[in-house]
Amino acid sequence: MADPMRAQEVTLKDGRRVVIRPSRLRDAESLLRNVNLIGREEVYILLDQVSPNLDEERRWLGTFDGVRAVLLVADAGGEAIGSADCHAGTYAKTRHVGGIGIAIRDGWRGVGLGRILMERILEWMRARGFKKAELAVFGTNERARRLYESLGFETEGTSRRHVLIRGAYVDEILMGMWLQD
Numbered sequence: 041m042a043d044p045m046r047a048q049e050v051t052l053k054d055g056r057r058v059v060i061r062p063s064r065l066r067d068a069e070s071l072l073r074n075v076n077l078i079g080r081e082e083v084y085i086l087l088d089q090v091s092p093n094l095d096e097e098r099r100w101l102g103t104f105d106g107v108r109a110v111l112l113v114a115d116a117g118g119e120a121i122g123s124a125d126c127h128a129g130t131y132a133k134t135r136h137v138g139g140i141g142i143a144i145r146d147g148w149r150g151v152g153l154g155r156i157l158m159e160r161i162l163e164w165m166r167a168r169g170f171k172k173a174e175l176a177v178f179g180t181n182e183r184a185r186r187l188y189e190s191l192g193f194e195t196e197g198t199s200r201r202h203v204l205i206r207g208a209y210v211d212e213i214l215m216g217m218w219l220q221d
């Protein structure tokens with residue numbers, strides 16, 4: 041079995057290359073840039089803005105131990121242009137579940153990176169013995185929903201009108217996938 045924490049160079053559908061690898065403390069700056077660029081778009085993720093506190097970001101990065109939590113970055117020449125993370129449930133009753141988040145900045149979408157990052161996260165989860173993957177997605181995020189469905193996620197519930205996006209109430213959809221029996 042391949043090391044789920046490996047660094048791996050991949051070629052995207054448009055020919056550009058990125059390295060998929062676990063995060064490092066020195067990614068703090070570009071990861072902040074990444075989340076804030078995507079947050080500013082308003083329509084994809086809950087966060088609007090993360091305060092640009094590098095120490096805090098590094099502390100947060102230090103919590104990814106590769107065992108119960110991981111953050112994989114897509115590194116383009118030293119800049120994290122996308123990331124995917126997974127956190128185990130915090131209670132004994134939910135430790136078998138990993139919650140996934142993914143965020144790729146504009147300019148790097150639609151060329152296969154999301155699928156690659158999700159497959160690497162799911163590979164890591166299986167290797168670490170997780171039983172279930174879960175995530176939440178805005179009902180309006182067609183691209184993300186199509187990606188998750190194609191990977192085997194199923195809708196498990198809907199929080200109706202749970203998020204307010206640019207003046208409109210939008211459903212949040214909870215999706216899950218059982219990983220192993």
Ligand SMILES: CC(C)(COP(=O)(O)OP(=O)(O)OC[C@H]1O[C@@H](n2cnc3c(N)ncnc32)[C@H](O)[C@@H]1OP(=O)(O)O)[C@@H](O)C(=O)NCCC(=O)NCCS
Pocket residue numbers: 078084085142143144145148149150151152153154155156176177178181182183184186187190
């Ligand atoms: C959602 C996201 C992770 C998808 O990653 P991506 O790299 O853009 O998607 P990919 O190129 O890997 O495409 C994956 C699938 O999505 C679907 N897809 C891709 N582009 C699409 C588009 N423009 N419209 C609809 N579906 C699309 C296709 O089903 C595609 O399947 P394929 O691999 O068979 O072609 C990425 O666009 C992103 O981070 N967006 C902004 C933040 C966000 O929405 N995060 C998720 C919050 S839940």
